[in-house]
Amino acid sequence: MAIAGTQEGGSLPFTEEVAERTAAIFERIRTVVPPLEWPLHAPEIDAINRLKAERNAIVLAHNYQTPEIFHGVADITGDSLALARRAAETDAEVIVLAGVHFMAETAKLVNPEKTVLMPDMDAGCSLASSITGQDVRDLRKAHPGVPVVTYVNTSAEVKAECDICCTSGNAIKVVESLKAPRVIFLPDTYLATHVARNSDVEIIDWQGRCEVHERFTGAEIEGFREGHDGLTVIAHPECPPDVLDAADFVGSTAGMIDYVRRERPAQVLMVTECSMSDNVAVELPEIDFVRPCNLCPHMKRITLPKIRRALETLSPAVELDPAVAARARVAVERMLAVG
Secondary structure, X not given: OEEEEEEOOOOEEEEHHHHHHOHHHHHHHOOOOOHHHHHHHHHHXXXXXXXXXXXXXXXXXXXXXXXXXXXXXOOEXXXXXXXXXXXXXXXXXXXXXXXXXXXXXXXXXXXXXXXEEOOOXXXXXXXXXXXXXXXXXHHHHHOOOOOEEEEOOOOHHHHHOOOEEEOOOOHHHHHHHOOOOEEEEEOEHHHHHHHHHOOOOEEEEOOEOOOOHHHOOHHHHHHHHHHOOOOEEEEOOOOOHHHHHHOOEEOOHHHHHHHHHHHOOOEEEEEOXXXXXXXXXXXXXXXXXXXXXXXXXXXXXOOHHHHHHHHHHXXXXXXXXXXXXXXXXXXXXXXXXXX
């Protein structure tokens, strides 16, 4: 028997059977997903989880995905580095990337023989779009002999022109592993500044910025402190320097989550994409999360219906030029070797 509530034109009814099969998931996330929304999400979650079994597929979801995706259908969750590592280990034949396009490309780089699906090919990234392979070649000409480190938030074309990749979690470690006095670091200028502040290496940066993190300001953070006594502020290093100066802890998305798990602050502001607070709150409901809530419009292009359709049709599939992929894969593998 159908229960009120359908998704996208009523194609997937919310039945008693669906409600029963998804009850445990809803019980886990009911504090962050309103009950009125559940009849919309549950049929999609149920269909996706059945399709995964049929297709020998897994869903990789970034920390910035919404809770119904992150907790409802994801098999592997984490930041860019975690997803890259786990993607390289999977036995699944099909990988669905619930994130943005450069992440799907990275999954394909480390799984060239597998089918990698990107539910929305237009889910991009302001950092990835800020630089091209030609830009990197021009930088090398301007600074001959200087090694190039690229943040994973770049296209495969850019990775192919660089020596090694990094994430926000291992950027300092990667830069120092090169044992060079000067390093070209791209494309995020704020992450480059963070690395320069915490390393003796001279950093040549690129003026790329994350459109989510650059919107935060130090004055905004101080305003939150004034309104919340005892507030703990933890920030992502893609934020401007005045935000990092105002924070109690600076770290990658994984580092921020680990900090909250370890320190268990009574009240915390995670200065990053706000869906991450929702996802961590599911695990740690006793913590009061103050949410400044800057959403990534690209991450939010990924929805449950798009994931379902990708599994039904096995498209859109990510394809890379073999010559570009071979060179980009070296940069990713070097990063994974550093850790």
